[in-house]
Structures are given as structure tokens and as C-alpha cells.
Amino acid sequence: MNCQHVGTLKVLSKLNQDKSDAVIALAGNPNTGKSTVFNGLTGLKQHTGNWPGKTVVLAKGNYRYRNKIITLVDLPGTYSLLANSADEQVARDFICFGNPEATIVVVDATCLERNLNLVLQVIEITPRAILCVNLIDEAKRKGIVIDFPKLEALLGIPVVPTAARDKVGLAALKESLHQVVFEHKQLQPLSIRYQERIEVAVATIQREIEPFLRGKINSRWVALRLLDGDTTLITEILNYISGTGPDSWEQGSNELKAVKCYE
Amino acid sequence: MGYAEITLTALPIGQQARVVNVGMQGLTRNRLLDLGLVPSSLVKAVRKSPGGDPVAYKVRGAIIALRSEESRLITVWPLD
Numbered sequence: 001m002n003c004q005h006v007g008t009l010k011v012l013s014k015l016n017q018d019k020s021d022a023v024i025a026l027a028g029n030p031n032t033g034k035s036t037v038f039n040g041l042t043g044l045k046q047h048t049g050n051w052p053g054k055t056v057v058l059a060k061g062n063y064r065y066r067n068k069i070i071t072l073v074d075l076p077g078t079y080s081l082l083a084n085s086a087d088e089q090v091a092r093d094f095i096c097f098g099n100p101e102a103t104i105v106v107v108d109a110t111c112l113e114r115n116l117n118l119v120l121q122v123i124e125i126t127p128r129a130i131l132c133v134n135l136i137d138e139a140k141r142k143g144i145v146i147d148f149p150k151l152e153a154l155l156g157i158p159v160v161p162t163a164a165r166d167k168v169g170l171a172a173l174k175e176s177l178h179q180v181v182f183e184h185k186q187l188q189p190l191s192i193r194y195q196e197r198i199e200v201a202v203a204t205i206q207r208e209i210e211p212f213l214r215g216k217i218n219s220r221w222v223a224l225r226l227l228d229g230d231t232t233l234i235t236e237i238l239n240y241i242s243g244t245g246p247d248s249w250e251q252g253s254n255e256l257k258a259v260k261c262y263e
Numbered sequence: 264m265g266y267a268e269i270t271l272t273a274l275p276i277g278q279q280a281r282v283v284n285v286g287m288q289g290l291t292r293n294r295l296l297d298l299g300l301v302p303s304s305l306v307k308a309v310r311k312s313p314g315g316d317p318v319a320y321k322v323r324g325a326i327i328a329l330r331s332e333e334s335r336l337i338t339v340w341p342l343d
Contacts, residue, residue, distance in 0.1 A: 079294070079297040079298060080293065080294075080297035082293055082297070084290050084293050084294055084297070110324065111323060111324030111325045112324070113299065113323040113324055114298065114299040114322070114323040114324055114325050117297055117299065118297075
């Protein structure tokens with residue numbers, strides 16, 4: 001676990017050294033045309049990087065838009081960010097600890113409903129998300145009609161329809177991203193409310209963990225994952241906090257363990 | 264209407280049902296939930312593989328294959 005994490009940090013710091021104005025994560029289910037969107041935006045100028053200790057490959061590429069250099073990181077295709085597999089853990093860790101300026105979630109317009117699970121998980125972590133509804137050409141062929149303004153209103157994040165294979169919608173995607181990242185367009189993502197007793201537990205845990213997270217990670221999301229009993233996340237958070245903050249590892253570690261026992 | 268709860272394994276090909284319970288734990292459960300197989304989801308048995316197992320099911324616009332060892336732990340409410 002530790003070994004793998006050291007590798008993760010190396011890749012992240014390498015990313016930050018690159019000359020780039022913003023790092024954007026590209027997430028999505030498998031087979032949504034995520035890599036087509038990636039190649040369409042970057043013009044195929046990507047190089048792949050391996051996350052040491054895992055067989056997961058991350059593609060990275062740049063493009064320039066309105067005088068800004070954007071670095072896109074193509075995350076592994078996953079159905080979830082709950083870290084059921086190495087792929088999911090890498091995707092989650094990057095969105096959570098890689099500090100991307102925004103996350104684009106690519107979804108398949110022909111089975112939107114199934115894809116929205118991941119979208120909700122992403123906006124639970126970060127408010128800076130953009131939804132790219134890809135394969136609209138195939139959806140049209142299948143007679144599927146999507147009410148994009150309504151989807152945007154429901155989710156509270158920009159929604160951009162694309163057919164990346166034919167470069168349809170990619171300009172709009174770049175513009176939307178530019179507004180979110182550089183013009184600080186205010187987003188109000190849908191906030192998912194759970195049953196009352198879960199909300200009470202979340203609020204209690206949040207109060208306890210907030211001092212340790214120091215605003216670096218969304219405390220509500222961490223509290224929810226602690227309730228899930230996700231131990232991989234606890235390890236990652238402790239590594240992350242200890243790697244960047246002045247406080248001692250041990251102190252944070254004991255406190256977080258205490259929170260876990262408490263719940 | 265008029266049906267009782269059955270396991271997903273017992274759902275005849277071509278028939279639709281509503282998921283009542285996903286009765287397993289851990290990673291398998293999470294994976295199935297992530298694929299959209301949650302209580303109240305509509306699920307349809309689409310076709311059997313040549314050996315009869317796994318079976319393909321349509322869930323939320325996508326087709327997924329489940330082995331009987333998984334589908335027998337899922338209870339559904341068959342629909343007409």
C-alpha cells in the first residue's frame with residue numbers, strides 16, 4: 001500500500017512541474033468514448049504514464065485554448081469511485097488528491113441512466129465538474145431524445161453534448177471548461193441528501209475530521225466514506241495529509257482511527 | 264401482478280421484473296449496485312448463453328451478464 005502510494009505522489013508531482021495553466025481530469029465509464037474525447041481535445045499529443053505498482057495506465061495530453069495550456073489526464077474507465085478495484089482507486093485518488101482544477105465526466109448518451117451513478121459520485125467529491133454527454137450521434141440513431149437544459153438544471157453543472165468521433169461539441173466543451181476554470185463560473189451541483197440518521201452521523205463525523213483535512217478534501221465526502229468503512233481511503237488520506245501538512249502523521253492517524261471506532 | 268418474489272435466476276427469458284433486494288455483501292454487491300442494479304430498478308432477462316449460464320440481463324439501458332451464483336442472490340418482482 002505504502003509502496004504504491006509513493007508512486008502515486010511521484011506521478012502527481014511530475015504533473016505539477018509541467019508547464020500548464022490547469023490540470024483537468026477526464027473520468028467516465030468504460031466504452032463511453034472517453035479516449036476519443038481525450039484525443040479530440042489534445043489532437044493525439046498524448047503520452048501514457050504508468051502508475052508504479054499497478055498495471056493502470058494514465059494518458060496525459062495538452063491543448064491550448066484562449067492562451068491557456070490545459071493538461072488533460074485520462075483516468076481509467078470505471079463505473080464507480082468506491083475503489084472496488086485498482087482502476088477505481090486510481091481514478092478516485094486522482095480526483096480526490098491530484099487537485100485537478102476541474103473534472104470532466106464523459107457519459108454514454110445511449111445509456112445515460114447507468115452512467116449517472118458515476119456523475120453523482122464525482123459531484124459528491126468536487127463541485128468543479130462538467131458533464132460531457134458523448135455519442136449523441138448514436139443516441140439519435142437509436143431514437144433517444146435527451147433534454148440537455150433539464151439535465152443541466154437537475155445536476156447543477158454544465159452539460160455539453162458531443163459526438164467526439166466527428167469532433168462535434170468539442171469546441172463547446174473547451175469553452176465550458178474555460179469558464180469553469182478561468183472565469184470561475186459558479187456551479188451549484190446537486191447535493192445528495194441521505195436518510196436523517198445518516199445525515200446526523202455525517203455531521204458528527206464531519207465536525208471531528210474537519211481540523212485534520214484543513215479544507216484540502218471535502219469533509220462531507222470523507223465522512224460518508226468512513227461510514228462505508230472504506231479503509232483504503234483512510235490510508236490514502238493519512239498519506240496525503242502527512243505528505244503536505246506540517247502536523248505529525250501519528251497524531252492524525254490516531255484521531256482518524258478514533259473516528260472510525262466511534263462510528 | 265399476482266406474482267410472488269422470485270430469484271433473478273428464475274426469471275424467464277423475455278420477462279421484466281423489478282429488483283427487490285440485492286442479497287450479497289462486499290465487492291460483488293458494490294459492483295452490481297454500480298452497474299445500476301439497485302432495488303426498484305427494472306431488469307429484463309434477455310438471453311441465455313449456450314450452456315444456460317451466464318444469462319444476459321438488460322438493466323438501465325445496458326446489457327450485463329450474470330452467473331447464476333450471483334443472480335440467485337438477487338430477488339425480483341416479476342412484471343407482466
